[in-house]
Amino acid sequence: MSAFLLSTAVIFVAELGDKSQLMAMTFAARYRARDVLIGITIATALVHLASVGIGAAIGTSFEDYQGTISVIAGVAFLGFALWTLRGDELTDDEAAKARNSTGMALLAVGTAFFLAELGDKTMLATITLSTQEGWLGTWIGSTVGMVAADALAILVGAAVAKRLSEKTITYAAATLFALFGLVLIADGAGWLSSV
Template structure:
């Protein structure tokens, strides 16, 4: 009788952690910069928002599947070290300013929605939020859906305002402060993972 509430609590926790971490990590990230660029170029926010959602949920579903798969092929102790060090590496990565590469610039010739899906999906490949999704899915292997929905929600929390408000928001974001907060959270999660904190609870 008590298992279901406990499972729901753990699912909510993994969702909230994934949402918060990715929302923080996405501030000033190259995919958010891409969202600003798409909004300025097309001035049609809702097809862009829908395109970002589709690209993100597909990309993060694949990333989450990889993370879950890793738990089946890597032993618990090795996985703990890999994840702990990965979270610590993410903490350091958060402190490095991001920029939009020329290859990430959307190419003309498609509609707004299709252009956004393609450009955002490609820009997210190997990006910090995708890597974070892999690590979080491996950290919470019992809640694949919660992690993917959480990381997707985090991306939308960061990018929907970027699309709707555009450049007016870009210069007002405290990017360095947000990234420092995210770096601290990633570092704490890394230390907790290495120390095995919460393993018995499934955290």
């Protein structure tokens, strides 16, 4: 229980103001809030399960690969930016179907969050916590903490979507994805050069 409570609190606080919250807002402006929350929960549960497994198996030596993982995730985010812009060419009917398609939302949100969290501070915090606390409590707690923080962002994103045009949302989402990608690449390159 202490592992659960500690990891919930640590990851909730670590997630506040993180790029994942901005992504949650962006996705909530494009897809149904329920689908975004489900996608985030699935991706977070998988990443944090891997994190506690890594923490239990090899401890903190995983940090040696953080730079490479950040660069790969950054390139993927640049791809998401292009994909978002390309999606602007959908007909109104196709765009409505995409917004209302649970499968499309789960795939987009789940993939983006999975890649964003690889090597992120919340993943590293979960690895670290699992080396000191029980893996099950750490896994459940870290997942709950992150999903709770991102749920706040989803509420904001859904409210913003009601006030902005689809074109504005598309360009804002593409810009955010590109910025996240560039930050991840720069962070990974900096990490790699310090090794």
